[in-house]
Amino acid sequence: MGIKINELVKDVRKTISFENLLNKKISIDAFNSIYQFLAIIRQRDGTSLMDLEGNVTSHLSGLFYRNIKFLEYNIKPIYVFDGKPPELKLNTINERRKIKAAAKEKMIEAQESEDFKEARKFAQLTSKLDSNMIEESKLLLKHMGIPVVDAPSEGEAQSAYLVNRGDAWASASQDYDTLLFGSERFLRNFSVNRSKKVRDTTISLDIEYISLSKFLDNLGITREQLIDMGILIGTDFFPGIKGIGQHKAFDLIKKHESLENMLKNNVQVSGKQLNIDIELVNRVKEIFLRPKINPDYPKITWRKVDYDKLEELLVEKHNFSKNRVVSAIKKLRDLDSDKKQISLDSFFK
DNA sequence: CGCGATCA
């Protein structure tokens, strides 16, 4: 789920539009994006889209259409896939598994009583991503000519590395953890969701942009202090301290400067002494400050779309409607041949 | 989510 700092970023969070990202390389947290598709792309009763063999295809649909949109705007997506999670994440992973199992029971209950709205609500929480789905997602991206980077561990860490190295302009995820990993530029809600007309030009809204350095300056803290706050608030690697939310964590770090000081000074939190094993604190900090990343990933390039393989994968293998796929692919073909690409000119003429 | 059919 990531760290809750939504209140703290309010001052520096900017709403940007799609045209701000024209020609930009964006490193996308693949798991995060795919999970979102799996949660949202469903029937009214909550069932996923599936091919004739019963394989879930919601994520393929989401990836296919959204990336066409990106390419139309000459936005250059890079998908970064998670590797092996850090050991400290295993508790969180187990918790999520339990939540999914519980949601599945409630979903079945709701289905049996034909309450489709409830069924859908719980179904959204049950989304699972197996290795076959991951491989097929990578294959789809490959056929679309979109680069994929395999992270050795956390994708967000690798994504932050790509940004800071200059291989991507920003990293996109729904989780603010990306900021703790040090990504200087960060996007949330990275999709073309809404649009409005302003003086003859259509602009899309609702993408959230945060500059890490502006965020830290605004709060007057360092990234290390932000990570200390994260440990108090709770991240995927440590559950946090009961009674401490984002505001209290901020006050504490301003007052004591570091989590280590808080522990040394026997700080009291809601009547109880703050107590975390310092070894554990250091291990969590290590994950954010010196994450496992691969500095030698292959050169990032956007290749030509393989129209035939794309059609084969979606239509023949996964029973997508041929008409729909062909007309979507046509957009890509047009991009290839024409100046059909949406350019800055078409926004500000 | 994003598409495309439909209707004002």
Next chain:
DNA sequence: TGATCGCGG
């Protein structure tokens, strides 16, 4: 042309 809505797999 823009907004709404049901469906896709």
